[in-house]
Amino acid sequence: MKADVGAPVAPTGLGQIVRAPSYGRGIGGAGEYIVIPALALVGSLVLFGIFVALFGKNPLDLYFYMYQGAFGTWFSWQNTLIRAAPLILTALCTALPAQLGMVIIGGEGALLVGALAATSAALVMQWAPPIVVDLAMAAAGMIGGGLWIMLSGALRHYRGVNETISSLLLVYIALAILNFLVEGPMRDPASLNKPSTHSIGAANMIGNIPGTEVHWGFVFGIIAAVLSYILVYHTVFGFAARVAGGNIRAAKVVGLSVGKLVLIICFLAGAAAGLAGMFEVAAVQGRANANLAAGYGFAGILVAFLARQNPLAVIPVAILLGGIGASGGLLQRRLGLPDASVLVLQGMIFVMVLASDTLYGRWGFLKGKTS
Amino acid sequence: MAGPGDIGLWTIPVAVLGGAVRVSTPFLFVSLGECVTERSGRINLGLEGTLVMGAMAGYGVSYLTGSPWLGVLAAGVTGAAMGALHAVICGLPRVNDIAVGIALMLFGVGLAFYLGKPLIEPSAAQLPSIDLGWWTDIPQLHAALRINALFLIGVALAPVLVWALRSTRWGLIIRTAGESADAALAMGYSVNIIRLRATMFGGFLAGIGGSFLSLYYPGSWNEGLSSGQGITAVALVIFARWNPLLCLAASILFGGAAALGPALQSVGYSHGYHLFNAAPYILTLLIMIATCSPKRTLIGAPAELSITR
Numbered sequence: 001m002k003a004d005v006g007a008p009v010a011p012t013g014l015g016q017i018v019r020a021p022s023y024g025r026g027i028g029g030a031g032e033y034i035v036i037p038a039l040a041l042v043g044s045l046v047l048f049g050i051f052v053a054l055f056g057k058n059p060l061d062l063y064f065y066m067y068q069g070a071f072g073t074w075f076s077w078q079n080t081l082i083r084a085a086p087l088i089l090t091a092l093c094t095a096l097p098a099q100l101g102m103v104i105i106g107g108e109g110a111l112l113v114g115a116l117a118a119t120s121a122a123l124v125m126q127w128a129p130p131i132v133v134d135l136a137m138a139a140a141g142m143i144g145g146g147l148w149i150m151l152s153g154a155l156r157h158y159r160g161v162n163e164t165i166s167s168l169l170l171v172y173i174a175l176a177i178l179n180f181l182v183e184g185p186m187r188d189p190a191s192l193n194k195p196s197t198h199s200i201g202a203a204n205m206i207g208n209i210p211g212t213e214v215h216w217g218f219v220f221g222i223i224a225a226v227l228s229y230i231l232v233y234h235t236v237f238g239f240a241a242r243v244a245g246g247n248i249r250a251a252k253v254v255g256l257s258v259g260k261l262v263l264i265i266c267f268l269a270g271a272a273a274g275l276a277g278m279f280e281v282a283a284v285q286g287r288a289n290a291n292l293a294a295g296y297g298f299a300g301i302l303v304a305f306l307a308r309q310n311p312l313a314v315i316p317v318a319i320l321l322g323g324i325g326a327s328g329g330l331l332q333r334r335l336g337l338p339d340a341s342v343l344v345l346q347g348m349i350f351v352m353v354l355a356s357d358t359l360y361g362r363w364g365f366l367k368g369k370t371s
Numbered sequence: 372m373a374g375p376g377d378i379g380l381w382t383i384p385v386a387v388l389g390g391a392v393r394v395s396t397p398f399l400f401v402s403l404g405e406c407v408t409e410r411s412g413r414i415n416l417g418l419e420g421t422l423v424m425g426a427m428a429g430y431g432v433s434y435l436t437g438s439p440w441l442g443v444l445a446a447g448v449t450g451a452a453m454g455a456l457h458a459v460i461c462g463l464p465r466v467n468d469i470a471v472g473i474a475l476m477l478f479g480v481g482l483a484f485y486l487g488k489p490l491i492e493p494s495a496a497q498l499p500s501i502d503l504g505w506w507t508d509i510p511q512l513h514a515a516l517r518i519n520a521l522f523l524i525g526v527a528l529a530p531v532l533v534w535a536l537r538s539t540r541w542g543l544i545i546r547t548a549g550e551s552a553d554a555a556l557a558m559g560y561s562v563n564i565i566r567l568r569a570t571m572f573g574g575f576l577a578g579i580g581g582s583f584l585s586l587y588y589p590g591s592w593n594e595g596l597s598s599g600q601g602i603t604a605v606a607l608v609i610f611a612r613w614n615p616l617l618c619l620a621a622s623i624l625f626g627g628a629a630a631l632g633p634a635l636q637s638v639g640y641s642h643g644y645h646l647f648n649a650a651p652y653i654l655t656l657l658i659m660i661a662t663c664s665p666k667r668t669l670i671g672a673p674a675e676l677s678i679t680r
Contacts, residue, residue: 105473160665161656164416164469165606169652172599176649183645298477305470340484347478351460354471358463 032360033313037306040356041320044348051344057335069330070323076330081214082284083296084315084322086111088221089276090300091307091314092228093149096269097163098309099232100262101245106152106167107273108297109174110145114274115281116178117144119288120186122200122281133204137278145274146267148174153266157259175293182289196289206283217279221318224272228311231268241265273297295343299325302350321346382511383634389515390630391623392522393588397422397580397597398622399525401604403532404576406615408454409608410536411569412549412562412675413461416472418577419601420479421453425581427487430592433582434495442495443521443582450578451571453479458570462563468677476602490592498587519587521579525619528576532615545569549673577601599652606655610662612671628654 049059070080093107121140125133148170155161181187181197188198208215232238244251244258251258280292303321307313328342401418408415415421425446433442457475461468501523504516536542548555548565555562584600585592607625611617632647663669 103469103473155656155660158665159660160663161659162606162609162663164473165602165609166656166659168599168602169606169656172652173649173656175598176645176652179648180643180645184643301473302477305474338485338488340481340488343477343481344485345481347474347481350474351456351471351478354466354474355460355463357466360465 033308033310036356036359037308037353039359040352041306041349043356044345044352047348047352048345051348052335052337052341055337057337061335062331062337065330065334066324066327069327076323076326078213079326080319080323081212081218082322083325084318085215085217085221086276086280086296087300087303087318087322088225088314089217089272089279090297091303091318092224092300092311093145093269093273093297094301094304095307095309095311095314096228096232096265096272097149097153098304099238099241099245100265101248102153102156102262102266103164104149104152104167104266104269105164105301106149106170106297107276107300108293108295109167109171110148110270110273111277111280111297112171112174112178112292113148113277114141114145114270115277115288115292116181117141117274118278119197119200119281122204123186123198126201130204133200134206134282137200137204137282138275141274141278141281142271143274145277146269146271149270149273150263150267153262157262171297178288178292179290186288188287191287191289194289194291196287199287200281202286204282205286206279208283215279215283217276217283220275220279222315224275225311225315228268228272232311237261237264273300276300299346302346302353305350306353380638382638385509385511385515386634386637387627387630389511389517390634391627392515392518393626394629395622395626396519396522396525396583396587397600398604398607398625399522399529399619400580400583401577401601402607402611402618402622403525403528403615404450404573404580405605405608406573406611406613406618407532407536407545407576408566408569408573409676410549410613410673411545411566412552412673413458413468413566413570414472414605414676415454415457415475415570415573416469416602416605417453417457417475417479418472418573418605419597419599420476420483421450421574421577422581422584422601423483423597424453424479425450425578426585426596427483427490427581427592428578429582430495430585431487431490433497433586434490434493437496439496439498439586442586443498443579446578446582447575448578450574450576450581452574453578454571454574455567457574458563458567461570462567484594487592487594491594494591495586497590498583500587519583521583521587525622529615529619536615546673549675552675577604580604603651603655606659609669610658612669613673614671625651625654 049062052062053059069076071077090107090111093110094104097104118137118141121136122133125136152163152167152170155166156163183195186197187195206216209219240256241261244256244261248258276296281288285291299321303314303318307317324345325342328339331337331341332339401422405415405418428449429442429446432445433439453475457471460466460471498519500517500519503518504513507513536546544560544565548562552562555565584596607621608618611621628650631650632644635647636644
């Protein structure tokens with residue numbers, strides 16, 4: 001409950017995301033930040049076990065196949081990492097604006113726009129050598145996705161439009177643009193059953209990390225997460241962003257240019273998701289079509305919240321969630337669960353993690369050593 | 372082409388009108404419910420999930436019992452349960468209602484797809500429509516005037532809610548909780564209980580809105596049934612200024628925007644069909660840009676509401 005009832009408007013940050021003590025402590029030395037999300041995760045796994053037991057499935061089988069499908073074999077590990085790659089990048093799309101107190105949930109839209117921009121770049125640059133094409137695709141994807149989320153940030157800053165709603169509306173607009181382009185102007189007439197654009201060309205496909213089936217997007221995801229972490233916690237810019245996220249009045253008093261922070265952070269956030277879209281085209285699909293809207297953007301929101309908006313913690317959480325996604329196929333085949341069971345589990349985890357926010361600061365023995 | 376049924380380009384406005392009435396109903400129910408929830412000082416962004424759950428539950432119950440109205444009731448009860456879940460979690464200290472709404476949106480959609488898997492094939496009993504176009508012999512106009520009873524209920528509900536919020540004891544309590552939690556507390560009311568009831572009411576109406584999707588228009592259950600109607604309706608409440616009557620007007624406007632694409636397609640203009648599908652979202656965004664301001668809180672906004680502060 002609000003303490004300052006009666007004051008007409010009392011903004012403490014740009015958004016209203018309530019932040020349990022602080023995101024600012026990094027991941028070291030804070031037992032609470034590991035134990036409580038882990039408890040929430042275990043709790044939701046138990047809940048999901050009960051849920052499938054209601055449908056006559058054995059929960060122990062469920063856990064076994066989930067482990068098998070996610071981390072049991074080298075094959076499933078690779079499947080997990082392939083899925084983790086876009087999740088890291090789309091999670092950054094939520095985690096970076098969260099430093100400013102903004103709740104952006106439009107990563108899916110930035111991913112689609114980034115994928116479309118990257119595909120367009122590749123299609124007009126067919127004459128160029130592959131490395132140039134790939135660089136152009138990455139640049140186009142990042143700029144496309146970046147501008148898409150920057151639009152939400154600009155609307156927030158200049159017009160006071162709620163960024164959560166605007167970014168989600170932009171997802172549906174991006175989806176409509178994707179459908180329009182792949183079924184209309186950009187359609188490859190040879191794609192009959194599944195309307196798609198022309199292929200970007202086999203030579204322009206980004207290969208896998210040597211010795212694996214995992215594409216390079218995973219490595220670039222980790223690089224992006226580490227860079228984001230450094231930006232947020234070890235630069236003046238990141239410090240300014242966190243000040244503005246903590247108290248916007250204080251930020252203005254000390255002369256920070258909040259608008260610039262909002263626009264740049266939102267651009268970087270969208271660029272990360274756009275890069276995810278670029279890799280989905282350049283390393284997985286080879287063309288743009290409706291397959292791109294696979295829900296990575298939405299799962300990325302969950303990754304960001306489970307990682308408590310810490311860019312470095314996003315990496316292991318994305319691998320975990322990638323694992324859950326990867327096990328979906330095995331659950332379908334062996335247990336006959338619908339493919340939506342992954343969505344149910346993700347939803348349960350999300351709800352439990354948010355509900356567990358209430359536990360912070362209650363258990364003295366979990367207080368971080370550094371506090 | 373000339374014949375008794377040929378009304379030329381008039382087809383488009385008539386089809387848009389008929390479409391507006393059809394398409395606006397889910398918007399109307401979700402926004403009326405959310406209006407009450409937000410007046411109590413809490414925002415439920417999870418109504419997208421509630422809508423899909425309601426559509427699934429309504430379809431399932433209608434299929435099993437053969438009674439579409441039982442389906443509508445089941446959809447409402449399911450929605451109220453989703454609302455209760457939202458309210459209980461948000462009632463915990465230090466839990467953010469916006470984030471919980473996002474989580475419940477994903478959870479509700481996932482759960483509905485999971486439970487609704489067996490419902491994709493069978494066809495359930497549909498809601499009947501009331502024929503208000505018996506006086507005309509123009510088939511397009513006649514079709515446009517076939518109106519579902521739920522729409523009429525929604526239209527009647529809007530002024531009732533305006534009156535209830537303004538003039539009844541419960542309306543006053545809800546508005547008090549929305550304007551100042553401390554004042555409600557001082558009056559001896561539990562803010563959490565008030566908001567629980569308001570959120571359950573909002574979920575109930577959103578569930579009914581969902582049942583309209585599966586039981587009338589488009590009238591089947593599949594995973595592509597709702598594409599953002601729930602969240603659009605939440606945005607709609609903001610520029611309807613938390614006034615149920617304006618929610619009604621805005622819903623019809625939105626229904627018209629959403630019906631534009633199919634109306635143009637019906638006269639053979641299908642170019643850019645997908646872009647017309649984006650019309651309601653673009654319209655929402657434009658209206659939010661036009662009506663929001665960074666300098667002041669919105670007129671009519673409940674002071675306790677986190678999204679407008």
